Amino acid sequence: MKSMTGHGRGETAAKGVRAVVECFSVNRKQAEVSLxxxxxxxxxxxxxxxEVLKRVSRGKVQVSVAIETTDDSVHGLIDRSRAAAFLKEAKALQKHLGLSGEISLETVLAAPGVxxxxxxxxxxxxxxxxxxxxLSLDALLEMRVREGAHLQKDLAKSxxxxxxxxxxxRTLAPNVPKRQRENLLRRLESAQLPIDVMEPRLATEIAVFAERCDVAEELTRLDSHIAQFRExxxxxxxxxxxxxxxxQEMGREWNTTGSKANDAEISRVVVDAKAELDRIRxxxxxxE
Incomplete structure (x- = not known):
């Protein structure tokens, strides 16, 4: 697993050309390359x-390129217009100052920019x-792998x-219908209603509640998502x-669990789980 953050530098010289390339990458949903x-x-x-897209699938990569010629590869080129302009000005100055002598080719060629x-x-x-x-991409990817290893450990702990x-x-869920039954019985007792007469209706109420707050499927899917995440x-x-x-799917299951459970203690666990999921995101x- 790789991070999308990294930096690499490469330098080489070939055929009289020295090239220095630096790559910087940051996170992006897609792969982007800028020069x-x-x-x-x-x-x-x-x-x-x-070349970058062959090796990077996600992230924005900025590539900086600098080129210079080596000493043994410099071929002099004469800027004729500069040379002519320099000679013209030099002769004008010579005449203005009343100086004698020839302006040599070496003097002209030595003028700046000629x-x-x-x-x-x-x-x-x-x-x-x-x-x-x-070389730069090698270093960049090596750094992304190292960073990815740290992220991997942190995600595994989460x-x-x-x-x-x-x-x-899963431990708390079976107790929810039992507490609901106890709450209903206390209400009937406080209202001084004949519990024996109401018992069939009470059983129906508990059965409906138990089905409505059953989160077994959500917990099974969460187990599956966590296992796939680890793989x-x-x-x-x-x-x-x-x-x-x-x-995203784990967030969906936790939301459903929180809305179905109808239990304060389970709701606290769901809040903690969603906070952990935010850190994962x-x-x-x-x-990458």
Whole structure:
């Protein structure tokens, strides 16, 4: 199981190009990829997105790319317009100051901006970026796995607490009809009604109440959801959506249990279970 939060950095040099790639990921319901790079590298976006989506199924991943040429790969390019402008200004200054002498080619080439480093070709950039991106994703996923292991332990503890609550409700539930019968008998006695005459109607009332407050099916489904949740936690595949569905179904069963039970003590257990389920949902928001 993996978290959706992570960071990774990769750096490589190939064919005179040095590439540095950093990946940052945060939680999102779907997979999103964004590229942070200069305008001249915008063409990399579909390549970066394709590589990221091969390895990430959920979460927003921001990829930062920086490119520079190594010293042995710089090819000088002459900016002719800058060179001509510099020479023109230099001659004008020479005339203005009344100076003699020739303005050499070396002087012109040494002027700022006349010689600039050539940009590496896309053919050279792409392999370096892909390799650096792969290293960055390796580190990102490794961090997501470590974070996922911590989340897994925390969720397992929450499930243990919730299973204990299910057992508690299962213990309390059979006593609810009995207490209802006792309450009805006390009311009949306080009203000084002939209980023997009312007993058949009392039995019918208790039977209807017992059926209405029976939560056995809900507790059985909760046992099943908890067991499936535990199994999913052991999976290496993306299970975030599966766990979210199971949490939703557990919430539904606890709501039904609380509304049917008609018992103060069971209601307190249901409140605690729903609070635990809220904590589970907060953790699930960060699971791939």
């Amino acid at each position: 942070a790079a200069g305008r001249e590298l915008a063409w990399l976006e579909p390549h970066v997105r394709e 010689i600039r480093a050539g940009d590496p070709s896309e053919r050279d950039v792409l392999p370096a970026v892909k390799k650096a991106l792969g 499930l243990t607490r919730m299973a204990t609550m299910v057992k508690r409700v 999913a936690l052991k999976s290496d595949a993306p299970v975030g959506r599966t766990l979210e569905f199971l949490a 907060e953790q699930l928001a960060n699971i």
